[in-house]
Amino acid sequence: MTRVAALHIAPERKAPMVAVDHVEVEAGRGVVGDRYHGTRHRHVSVQSLSELAEAGAEWGRPVAASATRRTIAVDHGRIPTTPGARLVVGDVELEVVRKAAPCRVMETSVGPGAARAMHDRGGAICRALTSGTISVGDPVVLDPAAEGSAVAAGTPPP
Numbered sequence: 001m002t003r004v005a006a007l008h009i010a011p012e013r014k015a016p017m018v019a020v021d022h023v024e025v026e027a028g029r030g031v032v033g034d035r036y037h038g039t040r041h042r043h044v045s046v047q048s049l050s051e052l053a054e055a056g057a058e059w060g061r062p063v064a065a066s067a068t069r070r071t072i073a074v075d076h077g078r079i080p081t082t083p084g085a086r087l088v089v090g091d092v093e094l095e096v097v098r099k100a101a102p103c104r105v106m107e108t109s110v111g112p113g114a115a116r117a118m119h120d121r122g123g124a125i126c127r128a129l130t131s132g133t134i135s136v137g138d139p140v141v142l143d144p145a146a147e148g149s150a151v152a153a154g155t156p157p158p
Contacts, residue, residue, distance in 0.1 A: 001140075002074050009035075049074065080143060
């Protein structure tokens with residue numbers, strides 16, 4: 001099973017990312033205490049450590065989860081990037097808004113060439129459909145429809 005490997009927030013734009021053990025998510029608003037809380041659609045960003053490892057192999061050195069400025073890093077798997085796709089992290093349901101493109105900040109925070117290596121491996125930008133707590137170690141369902149979950153039936157997770 002896929003699990004939350006790391007959580008990072010930044011209280012304001014360009015502030016350093018801070019590793020945390022858990023985050024509170026508000027439906028329609030995002031992660032409490034994060035710079036994107038209250039934005040229209042960019043509530044939560046999700047990436048995969050296995051995709052970061054692929055990028056690191058292509059780039060020639062490791063890419064740290066905190067350096068990508070994503071909120072949630074899962075331990076393995078492919079993050080869905082199709083708008084409208086859903087995933088469940090802990091007890092929070094997320095909806096993909098768009099693919100997360102590697103940001104220009106990565107060229108300085110990670111190093112030259114990192115953004116190119118992250119192309120199509122940057123994860124997803126999501127909106128929070130439900131409220132709840134997400135903690136390191138929580139289970140992650142990357143494709144609820146394939147697993148026949150309540151999300152696939154159109155009902156929120158318990």
